[in-house]
Amino acid sequence: MKAVILAGGKGTRLRPLTYAIPKPLLPINERPMLEHILLYLKKYGITEVFMTIGYLGYQIKSYFGDGSELGIKIKYVEEKKPLGTAGCLNMIKGELDDTFILIGGDNLTTLDLDKFIEFHKKSNSIGTVALFKLEEKIEYGIYKLNNDSSVNGFLEKPTHTHLAGTMIFALEPGIFEFIPENKEHSVINLTDDIIPKVLKSDKKFSGYAFGDYWVDIGRLSDYENAHTHQHFK
Secondary structure, three states, X not given: OEEEEEEOOOOHHHOOOOOOOOHHHOEEOOEEHHHHHHHHHHHXXXXXXXXXXXXXXXXXXHHHOOOHHHOOEEEEEEOOOXXXXXXXXXXXXXXXXXXXXXXXXXEEEOOOHHHHHHXXXXXXXXXXXXXXXXXXEOOOOEEEEOOOOOEEEEEOOOEEEEEEEEEEEEEOHHHHHHOOOOOOOOOOOHHHHHHHHHHOOOOOEEEEEOOOOEXXXXXXXXXXXXXXOHHHO
């Protein structure tokens, strides 16, 4: 199985750390987060990886080369300008002729990838997204009213639980039916532009809820917290 790692973003929310270094190369306990991801994929037998690069991408190429030092085969997909999480896939459409994994270059996880892929294949879906449990604490008391504005219920600072999306997907080649050729080279995102199209079609898109560790390193607090997790030491 092949994987695509999205590593072309500017990491603006992590500045000033990302002024001179691309976010995927920022170290998590002396090892770039991108290296953690590559070794994670290798653990599950995925050794052929396409890596989309843009901002300071030459540093990523220089660091990892062809991937042979890690026992992985890396091919680079260079975006001259951002194409989005789905638009960039058009550049390697011919290479993705079977089930493949799409993962963000800032997503660190201990998700059991074998179970995720098994679930995806049994679902007969065109795509499956890994979902984590997001708990949202409301800071205020919540009132429910009748039509005459009398109170019929009250919750003191309730916690709402949602299933939220990671940037970890298992996708079938059929997903390209929904990704336009993009001759204008505009930004096309999987979540904003493609999944809504799939949901309106006769194709199935699934979600896999998991309880393993996951973090999207988008903020300085996320970056700091990732250093404390035992798996990445």
